[in-house]
Amino acid sequence: MSGALPRPQEGLDGPPDTRGPTAPVPGSIFALGWLALGLVILGTIAIILVHAQRSGPISQLCVDQKIEPRAEGARGVCSIVESALSRQETFVLLAGIAVGVLAMVGGFSRYRSMPSRRQREHCIAGAVLGIQAAALAALMLLFRGGQVGAFASNFLNLSYVSGRIGDFASAARITLTLAFTGEIGGIVIGLFLSMLALSSRRVVRAPARAYINFFRGTPLIWQLAFAYFGVALGLDVGVISPLVIAWAVFSLNTGAYAAEVFRAGLQSIERGQIEAARSLGMSYGQAMRYAIVPQAVRRVIPPLMNEFVILIKDTSLITVMGLVASQRELYSVGRDIYSATYNATPFLMSAMGYLVVTLPLIRLVNAIEKRLRSGLVSIAGAS
Amino acid sequence: MQSPDSSIIRLEGVHKWFGNNHVLRGIDLALNLGEVQVIVGPSGSGKSTLLRCVNLLETPTLGRVTFEGRDITDIRTDLNEVRTHIGIVFQAFNLFPHRTALQNLTLPLEKVLKLGSDEARERALEQLSRVKLEQKADAYPGQLSGGQQQRVAIARALAMQPRLMLFDEVTSALDPELVGEVLQVMKDLATEGMTMMVVTHEMGFAREVGTRMVFVDGGVIVEEGDPREMFASPRSERLKQFFSQIL
């Protein structure tokens, strides 16, 4: 090696990569870690898919596992049981453990002596992946010793959901529509309420506080039931769809939480901003509208999105209302099929439906928060 | 009835309490058109509070403030209108960070003075070039140095065409090498005949530009007069002590 210190390369944007190259040993430990995890996860999926191709009557193995041969979806459940208990699966799990342990031992025993940062990271990452693979495989081995048949027929009987995909899709639409319109309503109410709650006059503040505290202090499920049974049905206010009532309650409820979010956001703007605006002759309303609110809006986006994620899940509470089939959202649809079949697979389907929506949203919130923290937004992106 | 009064701003018997903290203890002060009043005093003596009572950012607990013969402490006064005639510049700049330098100037011109956008823009650019920042018109405050931000803040106040300008330690938050450019803008303004009240720790500026000086301590005006005379021969013990501490 020469004694010259490395210099930044010309014509490259960003800092140079100083992690250094990897080497055969750490590189292969890293690869082993991935291999172990891939074996366990992808291997299992592949085995399930291969077994799913089978048709015809169910095997003795499945009968032993107490699967009723003439039950609905028995063939599908059986193929899952067959794959879980197959020799191929045993091989995949044991191989996953072996490779995983190899990566773990190799990585942890060597990472200290690695000469570059990238080599060290490859050793550690390989070892961690190996641990994950071995742990997962061990869990699955343990699970295979239990009631695989009962588990598969209760949770993985796809015949109960396969014909209902359309129902789940329209339920997802109702869930999203309710959450989205409820959030919009809540933001409008919340912005208005927060201004009242920030007033220096007690007579203005008090009703706003009472509203906020009431909706934050009572359970949402109570609010829904009260509005539907107590008000809509009890007072006989005419035929209103339960979904409209639900939307109103979600708006009112979210309004209380959004008001607190906005209040915190508005209060986080330095006092000098409103003083500057007022001393230029702006009225309180103008100062709010042109100077304070535009700055506060940026700071409240992440907490409002978190509220939105919460609301998506809370729409499931409308199940307390009397819903006809076409009004069911994700949770109700799953629970409904369960009531008809006493099979829990639809519940898992509901969970998948929620996750499909909430996971990207959660990622988005985290990304925006990171951006806000790094201060990029405060310079760029003026309205 | 108001007696005929040549002063643009007059404070009479102004007291201010923050809770039980008696910060201003009877301030009497008057300023004629074209004067540059410098206000000096130790930290916490109430200088900022005094200045903020002039445009009613703080409401005096007791006493009267008269602007151009109008009692603006009268609760029926349209303060928004009064404030368009009194510019103020703060130690912390207080530019709107979500708007460019130019937009910081045009916002009040359009929304308060109701100028058309072309006219507002023209007037804003004129003021930005007065503080030598026309080339920074489209920069956001976060992209400007402290000195540049403070000059934009001065331009923003001037664009309203105020008849009185208030400055509250406008150079105190600046790196030493940026102080000069802001003081220069203020000197030019004084030369052009702007009536100014300036709270400052810059004694050179006070001596050179001030036509009058008041020394505030403990919420009262301890001594006032011509700045050069006060520097040359302070009468009160407290002013002597103050000078010995900061000079």
Ligand SMILES: Nc1ncnc2c1ncn2[C@@H]1O[C@H](COP(=O)(O)OP(=O)(O)OP(=O)(O)O)[C@@H](O)[C@H]1O
């Ligand atoms: N908004 C407020 N609420 C409560 N107390 C305040 C407020 N503003 C100022 N004070 C108090 O009033 C007193 C005088 O403050 P002021 O800012 O007027 O002093 P100052 O002379 O400007 O000091 P400095 O040179 O440090 O700026 C201080 O004791 C301060 O704590």
Ligand SMILES: [Mg+2]
């Ligand atoms: Mg001060």
